[in-house]
Amino acid sequence: MTEFKYAVVCVDDDPYILQMLGFQLSKIMDQKCTLIEYFTEPEDAIENIDMLIAEQIDIIFIIVDYQMPKMTGAELIREIKLKHHDLSCVMLSGQANSTSVKSLEEDNLLERFLSKPWDEDELFETLRPFIKAKK
Helix, strand or coil: CCCCCEEEEEEEHHHHHHHHHHHHHHHHHHCCCCCEECCCCHHHHHHHHHHHHCCCCCCEEEEEECCCCCCCCCHHHHHHHHHCCCCCEEEEEECCCHHHHHHHHCCCCCCCCECCCCHHHHHHHHHHHHHHHHH
16 A cells, blocks of 8 residues: 655646646656645545645645636635645636736735646746655
């Protein structure tokens, strides 16, 4: 049985985006000790984050889409940070509301923002500091 020490959580309502993220993240994450979780439903992601923390698995970062049917990425990040203020959140979106993103940044709730479509090198450059900080 594999004992995961770390986790990454990705939330996007588009399964294709999650598949692409998974492919790209597998190139830079040590999957022997890092669990990569994917969710199309924000509520499921929140429940999973709580479970991971209860199991003492260190979440390296959370990647969140902005435009989702039941909850915006901004709302999701605010809800996550309310419970777990030390988690690092990255927003990945092509339709983000600039006012919401700026508000998250001003409130120190959003560490990084990437526009869709994203460049793989830019994604890696954005995520590497979070990965290095956990080692």
